[in-house]
Amino acid sequence: MAEDLREYGVTVNMLLSGGATVTGMIPEEVKRDLEGNSQLLKPEIMAKPIVYLASEQSEGLTGERLVATEFDSWLKNRNQ
Numbered sequence: 001m002a003e004d005l006r007e008y009g010v011t012v013n014m015l016l017s018g019g020a021t022v023t024g025m026i027p028e029e030v031k032r033d034l035e036g037n038s039q040l041l042k043p044e045i046m047a048k049p050i051v052y053l054a055s056e057q058s059e060g061l062t063g064e065r066l067v068a069t070e071f072d073s074w075l076k077n078r079n080q
Helices: 002-006 028-034 043-053 068-078
Strands: 014-016 065-067
Touching: 014 043, 043 068, 065 068
Parallel strands: 014 065
Antiparallel strands: none
């Protein structure tokens, strides 16, 4: 999609949490089974990359696949 929309000035990026995330999409019975599981990510993991993507810092960024759990490392490598 990024290539298809580039000529129109539309940027397209994909943001993934990086693992199973506690959301309203997890059925209650599954959530109960997973309670206390440190492998589940909190939704807040998405905040920093979302703010970045909505900021001027991401100007011109398109066609990227960002993983929230790896965001700090990705950003550091990008800024080098």
